[in-house]
Amino acid sequence: MAIKSLSIRIDNKMLDKLHVIADYEGRSANSEILVLIRDAIEKYEEKYGEIIIE
Numbered sequence: 001m002a003i004k005s006l007s008i009r010i011d012n013k014m015l016d017k018l019h020v021i022a023d024y025e026g027r028s029a030n031s032e033i034l035v036l037i038r039d040a041i042e043k044y045e046e047k048y049g050e051i052i053i054e
């Protein structure tokens with residue numbers, strides 16, 4: 001699996017809050033974002049079925 005990079009625009013207040021949550025969970029901000037994305041995908045797939053990427 002190739003690792004890709006993604007840039008996002010985020011305001012300072014939201015980024016600061018993300019860092020607080022990541023620190024609490026013992027993760028980097030990047031790792032916290034990956035957890036949030038994985039959770040969102042899992043929730044979507046539970047509701048609508050597996051996403052098939054060809």
